[in-house]
Amino acid sequence: MEPMPAEPRGRALFGPPVEPSGLPVLPGLAERLAASAGRGAPEPVGGGPELLDAACGYWARRGLATGPERLLAAAGPQPLLLALLAAAGGDVFTTRPCAPWHSAQPLVLGRPAYPVPVPAECGGVPDPFALLETVRRVRAEGGAPRVLVLSPADDPTGTTAPPELLHEVCEAAAGEGLLIISDETDRDALHPSPVSVPDTPGTPDAAAPPGDPARDGRGRPVFVSPAEMLPEHVVVLAGLGTTLLPPGWPAAIARFPAGREGAGLRAAALGVLAGTRTGPGAPLAAAVAHALTEPPDVTERLRAAARLHGILAAALYRTVVRHGALGRPPRAGDRVYADLGPFGDALAARGVGDSVELEVHLTRRLGFPVAGGHRFGDPPDALRVRFTTEPLLAPDGPGRLRALTAADPLDSPHAARSLTLVTGALDEWSGG
Numbered sequence: 294m295e296p297m298p299a300e301p302r303g304r305a306l307f308g309p310p311v312e313p314s315g316l317p318v319l320p321g322l323a324e325r326l327a328a329s330a331g332r333g334a335p336e337p338v339g340g341g342p343e344l345l346d347a348a349c350g351y352w353a354r355r356g357l358a359t360g361p362e363r364l365l366a367a368a369g370p371q372p373l374l375l376a377l378l379a380a381a382g383g384d385v386f387t388t389r390p391c392a393p394w395h396s397a398q399p400l401v402l403g404r405p406a407y408p409v410p411v412p413a414e415c416g417g418v419p420d421p422f423a424l425l426e427t428v429r430r431v432r433a434e435g436g437a438p439r440v441l442v443l444s445p446a447d448d449p450t451g452t453t454a455p456p457e458l459l460h461e462v463c464e465a466a467a468g469e470g471l472l473i474i475s476d477e478t479d480r481d482a483l484h485p486s487p488v489s490v491p492d493t494p495g496t497p498d499a500a501a502p503p504g505d506p507a508r509d510g511r512g513r514p515v516f517v518s519p520a521e522m523l524p525e526h527v528v529v530l531a532g533l534g535t536t537l538l539p540p541g542w543p544a545a546i547a548r549f550p551a552g553r554e555g556a557g558l559r560a561a562a563l564g565v566l567a568g569t570r571t572g573p574g575a576p577l578a579a580a581v582a583h584a585l586t587e588p589p590d591v592t593e594r595l596r597a598a599a600r601l602h603g604i605l606a607a608a609l610y611r612t613v614v615r616h617g618a619l620g621r622p623p624r625a626g627d628r629v630y631a632d633l634g635p636f637g638d639a640l641a642a643r644g645v646g647d648s649v650e651l652e653v654h655l656t657r658r659l660g661f662p663v664a665g666g667h668r669f670g671d672p673p674d675a676l677r678v679r680f681t682t683e684p685l686l687a688p689d690g691p692g693r694l695r696a697l698t699a700a701d702p703l704d705s706p707h708a709a710r711s712l713t714l715v716t717g718a719l720d721e722w723s724g725g
Contacts, residue, residue: 294430296384296405308393309664310656313627313683315540316598316697317690321590322538322580329579336578338567340366340546344578347585348546354587355480357520357529359548363555365562366581369543370478370532372571373562374398374442377528377547380561381472383439384431388419390630390669390677392448395476407431408670415621416630417447418454421465428469441471446479446516449669449679450630451606451623453483456517463519467526472558475519478532478545481595482626483514484603514624525550528558535626536598537584537591544573544581597697602627604702605682612712613680616719627682630666634676636722647673659684659714684711 340348345361352359367373375398378385385399389408399406409419409427419427419441428438443462445454454462466473520527529548534540547562549555566572573581584591606623614620619632633640633651640646645654652665661684666677685708686693696702703709 294407294427294434294436296407308397309662309668309679310652311662312540313681315535316594316693318539319590319594321588322584325583326576326580329576332575332579334575336572336575338570338572339563340364340572341578344573344582344585347582348548351546351585351587352529352548355518357518357548363549363551363559365547365549365559365566366573366578367545367547367566368571368573368577369534370394370476370530370545371398372566372569373530373545373547374474374476375401376562376565376569376571377474377530377558378402378404378440379565380558381440383437386419386424386427386438386441386471387670388417388443388447390416390449390666390671391442392444392476393668393670395442395444396670405436411450412458414458415447415452415454416450417444417452418459418462419443421458421461424462425465425469428471438469438471440474441466442474442476443519444476444478445518446477446483446514446625448479448626449628449664450621451626451628452621453514453516453624456515459517459519460522463523463526467523471526473519473523473527475527475529476531477518477529478535479625480516480518480531481536482599482602483516484606484624485596485600486603486607516625520548520550525552525555528555533581533584536595537587538581542577542580544577546585594697599625601697601702602682605685605708608685608703608708608712609680609682609715612715613719616716616723618719629680630669630677631680632675632677633722636719637676639722639724640676645676648675648677649673651676651678655718658718659711661711680715 344366345364348364349359349361371394378398379402385406387395387406387408389410396406407427409424412420431438445459463473518529520529532545534542538544549559606629609629610623613631617635620630623629645651648665648667652663655663664679666675667673671677686696687707
């Protein structure tokens with residue numbers, strides 16, 4: 294069984310070429326950070342009492358009551374996942390596609406990461422039958438299956454896993470003795486409204502499976518944590534830099550299972566964090582603790598950002614599938630994952646034969662960064678890309694704040710220009 298290659302083409306690519314810059318920093322968070330700037334003593338490894346108590350409240354409000362003895366904090370989800378994998382040991386299974394940092398951490402540890410394809414319904418979780426077959430093959434070849442990293446609200450696909458499918462995956466993983474690490478970074482970025490699927494010949498059935506509320510505009514995304522299903526098998530990990538905090542403020546929290554095994558895993562992960570000194574600095578920790586209490590300005594920003602990115606991502610999705618590209622409707626975050634395979638002949642005529650070349654070509658053609666699917670673990674010969682809503686937003690802070698409260702965020706020159714550029718490229722390739 295072949296693990297995910299460390300170098301899909303050239304040097305290892307652990308992330309998109311440019312990450313979104315996000316929304317302006319909330320004044321309340323900036324003030325809390327500034328007020329703590331004089332704190333010179335280091336934050337306790339794994340998080341101090343103020344931060345962990347605030348994290349307890351954060352999880353309790355999401356139906357996952359816990360005590361501080363079952364929590365850890367670190368300076369971002371990447372070092373926290375690295376500590377978890379180092380503590381757990383064994384071989385790691387990820388989804389294909391997946392967030393780049395999911396597959397990067399096992400490679401940093403010198404351990405294999407085995408990618409498992411996602412089902413037709415969504416990204417972020419493996420197909421349960423493919424997971425069982427992959428685990429069986431790895432074990433038969435002398436491997437040591439130990440950890441499954443999944444994401445019920447997914448980057449790169451922007452989808453959410455249906456609860457019944459997620460439960461099937463978790464049961465399969467637990468039955469094989471796998472520890473489940475659930476990346477719930479985007480659980481607070483669910484779009485308030487579903488995406489309507491365009492009634493056009495180019496829209497694939499897989500974009501909205503039968504019974505999906507997006508077909509007729511009913512309902513909204515439903516998020517269920519694996520920790521609600523199989524609490525003794527699940528560590529929940531949440532990066533805070535795309536929801537409660539600005540992207541440039543690295544912070545993450547993890548919640549461990551109750552009982553002896555969970556306590557042992559936490560102690561081992563805490564030891565790794567102590568050795569790497571990857572905790573948030575004391576001033577930032579104070580701001581993180583404040584954000585985790587979710588004061589009114591933070592919750593208002595969360596709701597407004599989810600609405601804004603939902604509207605923009607839906608517009609991107611409709612644009613790409615209307616022209617014949619394939620994809621699943623986005624349900625969370627600021628991204629759309631599109632398969633441009635139907636334009637393969639037209640792209641080949643322009644010298645584009647894989648996702649590496651497609652990334653370069655599209656970025657030059659559109660004038661803003663587009664990440665190829667190879668960065669997310671997909672085979673380079675699959676012509677897939679991840680679009681984000683970043684180019685549809687004004688480049689300046691005041692413009693982005695206006696978009697948060699605009700009746701129609703699409704009624705702006707930045708959104709119109711970016712959508713026109715995407716439409717022009719797709720028209721050219723589809724003959725439209």
